[in-house]
């Protein structure tokens with residue numbers, strides 16, 4: 687068995703290799719001058735674990751080529767670990783005529799795979815789009831581990847992230863709460879935390895994704911205004927579109943932390959241990 691490290695995820699593949707004691711395969715991945723992708727697996731395989739994101743677009747084609755090369759080099763079993771399942775958000779037809787990218791992506795991936803592992807996908811039911819063995823890995827425990835002993839409470843920036851905050855607080859052994867949004871007018875939304883005095887407390891604001899950073903920056907700004915101590919901003923998937931990180935730091939954040947599902951300078955926690963549990 688060998689791990690195939692796609693170019694989106696060299697660190698996660700390395701960490702997974704260490705967790706499982708499975709070596710990384712010798713693979714050549716290049717781009718032609720017109721940016722088309724070239725893939726070659728330089729050794730025979732019986733079983734392969736491919737680690738590669740479906741974000742951004744260029745990584746999708748690379749994943750398909752890695753799967754194709756693995757089949758051609760003899761892999762009888764292929765497990766595909768997709769740290770960040772890009773195109774997962776459009777998971778149903780909202781308006782007639784729309785493509786369902788989440789479903790289409792699943793159908794393309796499963797052509798050359800026996801098993802797929804998605805880390806904190808947009809919705810859990812996305813796994814139903816696959817007809818092969820499809821599992822969800824929760825990267826949150828790895829993130830929560832990083833904050834043991836560092837914070838007094840975990841704050842969810844909205845109700846949607848409350849369950850995650852509750853689970854993280856259980857691991858860190860601290861309090862938790864969430865922001866409530868009240869619409870004041872057509873354009874004004876009030877965000878507040880009820881029943882918690884944040885003054886002087888060290889807080890972890892935890893969300894599944896940081897995209898533009900708007901949600902996180904707003905939450906940090908309010909907590910800072912209310913006199914919180916150190917404020918950490920953490921997410922599973924750090925997309926950090928444009929200057930998202932600057933926006934969050936400027937709002938008063940002490941440190942940004944994400945996992946290695948999307949590798950960045952903020953990837954201080956690895957989901958490898960959690961992924962490994964689903965591969966043994």
Ligand code: R5P
Nearest residue numbers: 894895896897898899900901
């Ligand atoms: C929303 O459903 C997600 O949980 C995140 O809160 C959202 O994707 C964050 O986006 P942004 O960083 O652009 O505010």
